[in-house]
Amino acid sequence: MTRIPQMIIVVLGVTFLAFSIMFLLPGDVVQSILGDNYTPQAAAALTAQLHLNQSFLLRYFTWLGDFFTGNVGLSLVPPRQSVWALVGRSLLPTAEMLVIGQVIAIVLGVLFAVVSVTSRSRIVDRIVQAVGLICSSIPGFVLGLLLLTLLAVNLHVVSPQGWVAPSSGGWGQNLAHILFPSIVLALFTFPVIMRVFRAELVDQLDNEDYVLLARLKGISGTRVIFRHVLRNSSFGLLTVVGINVARLIGGVIIIEQIFGIPGMGTLIKDSVVQHDTPTALTCLTIVAIFVVVATLVVDIAYALLDPRVRDNAR
Amino acid sequence: MTSPKTSTLPTPARHGQGTGPVPVRRQGAAGLLAHRMRRFRRPAVLVPGLVLVFIVLLCFFGPTVFRLPPASSGQLTNYLLPIGSPGHLLGTNTLGNDMLAQLLVGGRISITVSAGATAFGLVIGAMIGMIAGYYEGIVGGVLMRVLDVIFAFPDIILAISIAAYLGPSMTNAIWAIGFFSIAGFGRVTRAQTLRVMHQDFVVAARTSGSSTLRVLLTHIWPNIAGRVLAYALVALGYAMMAEAALSFLGLGVPSPTPSWGNIIGSNQSYMSVAPRLIVMPAIFIFLTIASVNLFSDALQEKGAGE
Numbered sequence: 001m002t003r004i005p006q007m008i009i010v011v012l013g014v015t016f017l018a019f020s021i022m023f024l025l026p027g028d029v030v031q032s033i034l035g036d037n038y039t040p041q042a043a044a045a046l047t048a049q050l051h052l053n054q055s056f057l058l059r060y061f062t063w064l065g066d067f068f069t070g071n072v073g074l075s076l077v078p079p080r081q082s083v084w085a086l087v088g089r090s091l092l093p094t095a096e097m098l099v100i101g102q103v104i105a106i107v108l109g110v111l112f113a114v115v116s117v118t119s120r121s122r123i124v125d126r127i128v129q130a131v132g133l134i135c136s137s138i139p140g141f142v143l144g145l146l147l148l149t150l151l152a153v154n155l156h157v158v159s160p161q162g163w164v165a166p167s168s169g170g171w172g173q174n175l176a177h178i179l180f181p182s183i184v185l186a187l188f189t190f191p192v193i194m195r196v197f198r199a200e201l202v203d204q205l206d207n208e209d210y211v212l213l214a215r216l217k218g219i220s221g222t223r224v225i226f227r228h229v230l231r232n233s234s235f236g237l238l239t240v241v242g243i244n245v246a247r248l249i250g251g252v253i254i255i256e257q258i259f260g261i262p263g264m265g266t267l268i269k270d271s272v273v274q275h276d277t278p279t280a281l282t283c284l285t286i287v288a289i290f291v292v293v294a295t296l297v298v299d300i301a302y303a304l305l306d307p308r309v310r311d312n313a314r
Numbered sequence: 315m316t317s318p319k320t321s322t323l324p325t326p327a328r329h330g331q332g333t334g335p336v337p338v339r340r341q342g343a344a345g346l347l348a349h350r351m352r353r354f355r356r357p358a359v360l361v362p363g364l365v366l367v368f369i370v371l372l373c374f375f376g377p378t379v380f381r382l383p384p385a386s387s388g389q390l391t392n393y394l395l396p397i398g399s400p401g402h403l404l405g406t407n408t409l410g411n412d413m414l415a416q417l418l419v420g421g422r423i424s425i426t427v428s429a430g431a432t433a434f435g436l437v438i439g440a441m442i443g444m445i446a447g448y449y450e451g452i453v454g455g456v457l458m459r460v461l462d463v464i465f466a467f468p469d470i471i472l473a474i475s476i477a478a479y480l481g482p483s484m485t486n487a488i489w490a491i492g493f494f495s496i497a498g499f500g501r502v503t504r505a506q507t508l509r510v511m512h513q514d515f516v517v518a519a520r521t522s523g524s525s526t527l528r529v530l531l532t533h534i535w536p537n538i539a540g541r542v543l544a545y546a547l548v549a550l551g552y553a554m555m556a557e558a559a560l561s562f563l564g565l566g567v568p569s570p571t572p573s574w575g576n577i578i579g580s581n582q583s584y585m586s587v588a589p590r591l592i593v594m595p596a597i598f599i600f601l602t603i604a605s606v607n608l609f610s611d612a613l614q615e616k617g618a619g620e
Contacts, residue, residue: 149592
């Protein structure tokens with residue numbers, strides 16, 4: 001398992017890149033925090049408190065130590081709340097959308113791939129390909145806006161916007177509101193899953209001896225797919241699902257804007273635009289570490305599930 | 315620097331033993347070119363290719379040819395004219411600006427930004443990828459970790475951060491989007507470099523004393539250029555999506571200059587009153603990205619067997 005030391009290096013690199021970007025952000029932080037209370041003494045005190053008078057590398061390592069000990073400080077935007085409180089509040093909507101979106105994307109991807117492979121008709125295959133093309137060629141926010149216009153504004157099928165915290169409206173209300181954005185998220189990410197899984201299915205069906213054996217034994221086509229090929233193709237699926245995590249997170253930031261959901265995407269966008277360095281830095285790092293860890297988990301799962309990889313690794 | 319000319323020159327036939335048979339009878343460069351062009355003559359390649367060319371020509375020359383008014387010169391008295399109004403073929407927006415002019419000029423911006431960003435990612439990413447593939451040891455490992463780091467940031471988040479740092483403008487959008495496309499190009503180029511690295515012609519060139527730069531540019535690059543450029547089309551689609559998203563969030567090209575993304579963003583609140591203001595740029599974005607995707611699919615299908 002050489003992956004884990006590699007991962008640690010990448011995580012450190014991620015913190016460094018995030019810190020460099022935020023370090024370069026222009027704007028006088030001290031001035032903007034103090035506002036009307038600006039006095040030279042207060043400015044000097046705050047500069048020292050935020051380590052602003054130290055060198056870049058020293059500040060990076062100070063921040064790195066603070067980050068991994070959980071001491072990420074206060075947001076610079078009034079009211080200066082603790083960054084952890086902001087992140088903690090934003091985590092739930094995003095996590096819900098990611099999980100529900102990923103599940104729907106996998107279901108859609110697998111379903112469409114199986115339908116297109118099992119049905120012998122060219123037309124069905126073409127339709128499936130077309131749906132995939134359409135969904136992957138419309139930017140997520142456009143798809144979201146169009147569906148929102150159609151379903152919420154014109155047809156009143158879904159509630160237009162917003163986020164209901166489980167504490168205020170109960171989990172039922174909460175899930176009802178998060179479902180539609182999650183579906184939009186899934187719609188523009190599932191084509192990748194579908195394409196890779198379909199290619200994998202075709203590859204297995206055409207080239208593997210066990211498929212031929214099963215066919216020769218007189219097992220029906222659908223049964224071959226569901227009992228044999230699906231299981232063997234799931235490794236390919238696992239890899240795409242891992243890659244899809246990063247795409248989903250990129251999509252979340254946009255979808256949250258359209259639906260007005262106060263999640264991590266909104267927090268990142270607002271904090272970056274308002275030059276709220278501590279918040280932006282913390283969010284960026286958390287997201288990137290999450291992506292790295294998710295990729296690692298997928299790799300490990302792959303190794304554990306696939307005997308060929310497992311035995312080679314020893 | 316990698317000159318784009320090396321990519322289009324059909325040189326691989328000279329030392330292409332490892333990459334497959336050399337099917338062409340020696341007919342000189344013209345014959346080889348004709349052979350290469352033949353694969354563009356299938357409808358699956360031709361149709362999206364022509365649509366793409368049409369959109370590009372329309373956006374870049376349309377406003378002049380059709381004598382459209384400048385994109386943001388509208389009179390408020392003309393606001394929200396419907397499609398087909400005299401003088402305003404696609405109507406006007408809430409500020410009275412001609413929608414057709416907005417869409418075409420906006421397309422010019424969107425296409426320029428995504429093409430520029432892709433070119434930037436291609437040049438930097440291909441260089442990193444080739445070096446990482448050529449020096450497989452420590453240098454390659456370090457470069458791959460650098461790409462992993464860039465890859466760990468979801469593209470749009472990285473673009474938002476960089477664009478917010480640089481400030482919204484067209485060139486900054488190119489930098490921001492170009493930066494995150496480096497990682498993809500780097501990975502593809504490295505994999506392709508590794509594929510040809512140990513083939514006879516590269517080994518021969520290295521043992522006969524060619525300089526590293528020469529081996530990379532005249533022996534390796536011509537043999538991997540096809541696959542890398544095929545990926546460039548995929549990357550172009552991503553860049554277009556990113557440009558639209560960035561402009562939509564107000565971090566791309568600043569208004570009043572239109573781009574497909576910021577037309578949608580600025581009309582978002584009118585979607586129940588005049589959905590056409592959103593639907594029309596959406597159709598343009600969709601047509602362009604779908605053509606790019608179909609074009610690259612069709613080329614790769616053919617390219618796989620070659």
